[in-house]
Amino acid sequence: MPKAEIYILAGFLGTGKTTLLKELLTTEHEEGRKVAVLMNELGEISIDSDEIDDTVPLKELLGGCICCTLQDKLESQLQEILKLYQPDAIYIETTGAAHPVEVLDAVLSPLFADLIEMKGIVTTVDGTLWKERAAMPPQIQQLLLEQVRFADLIVVNKTDMLSDFEQGKLCMEIQSLNAAAPCILTSFSRIPAKKIRNLSVSAKEGAEAAHVHAGLGLSTFVYRFSARVSQSGFEDFLRGLPDGMFRIKGYIHFSHADYPDLFQYSYGTTLYMRECMNLPLNLVFIGHEIDWKEILQKLEQLEGRLPEQD
Numbered sequence: 001m002p003k004a005e006i007y008i009l010a011g012f013l014g015t016g017k018t019t020l021l022k023e024l025l026t027t028e029h030e031e032g033r034k035v036a037v038l039m040n041e042l043g044e045i046s047i048d049s050d051e052i053d054d055t056v057p058l059k060e061l062l063g064g065c066i067c068c069t070l071q072d073k074l075e076s077q078l079q080e081i082l083k084l085y086q087p088d089a090i091y092i093e094t095t096g097a098a099h100p101v102e103v104l105d106a107v108l109s110p111l112f113a114d115l116i117e118m119k120g121i122v123t124t125v126d127g128t129l130w131k132e133r134a135a136m137p138p139q140i141q142q143l144l145l146e147q148v149r150f151a152d153l154i155v156v157n158k159t160d161m162l163s164d165f166e167q168g169k170l171c172m173e174i175q176s177l178n179a180a181a182p183c184i185l186t187s188f189s190r191i192p193a194k195k196i197r198n199l200s201v202s203a204k205e206g207a208e209a210a211h212v213h214a215g216l217g218l219s220t221f222v223y224r225f226s227a228r229v230s231q232s233g234f235e236d237f238l239r240g241l242p243d244g245m246f247r248i249k250g251y252i253h254f255s256h257a258d259y260p261d262l263f264q265y266s267y268g269t270t271l272y273m274r275e276c277m278n279l280p281l282n283l284v285f286i287g288h289e290i291d292w293k294e295i296l297q298k299l300e301q302l303e304g305r306l307p308e309q310d
């Protein structure tokens, strides 16, 4: 079964995410692809959902942010979308307050990580707001920077309200923060569809692709264990992790245990919780500038598929 492509639409409040989503859905319809939308809103009522065509399967996550309070709900809704509609693509519109790393983390559930292909984070930037950002509280300024820094594609929007000089300056500032992501200057979120289709943050074909992309911002990798492994060997593996590894989560079956453990790793802290049934042994990784080929090799060694290196 082909994997469902996942696109995350990030960007601060009012920057043009819904406008972009509508543009993208129009193109998807013209191309006859099956798509679904997951809309996250901080408030209890979604205004943006009303703007989406009734024919598009849409799930709402209201009253919080998927990167903090609504993680479990997100998981069940994504699973339902995958099961009911088997879409070619799922667009997730985040709240303006969402942090890109946390959103990736929330979306990549080890339960269905092998059914989806994470295509990337598209961040919309409001050119007029960006110009004035120094007047905003420091936490908001930081969030705006991180949304740009970890994007795979940056849509600098509302250029109709900026002079040519301001557009040039803005573009240079954005590129100095994230030189790897293409930056498109536009108004009303109009972007060529192929720009978004070409995205890829997932490691494909045994981590080769991600290896090539190392250095292009955040990337993700899913490893599926086919055997039990030694816990001490796994802990050795953790001790050798590179600095840019932000997050690992998933199920791992240790040689001494009856059932797998749910394993969580977050910025160096680890947690194990024994499960009481068998679960897919997927381990999901999220990192920055990681050589996934090396990680793959180490995990294969751990499983005893390859001889240990001295």
Ligand SMILES: Nc1nc2c(ncn2[C@@H]2O[C@H](COP(=O)(O)OP(=O)(O)OP(=O)(O)O)[C@@H](O)[C@H]2O)c(=O)[nH]1
Binding pocket: 011, 012, 013, 014, 015, 016, 017, 018, 019, 020, 048, 095, 096, 157, 158, 159, 160, 161, 186, 187, 188, 189
């Ligand atoms: N002038 C101008 N207005 C724009 C442009 N793009 C979007 N808008 C308007 O800006 C407002 C916010 O756009 P949305 O697409 O709803 O932004 P959003 O990021 O989804 O907003 P939230 O869901 O509140 O975070 C709407 O009134 C849009 O019509 C643009 O390029 N130029």
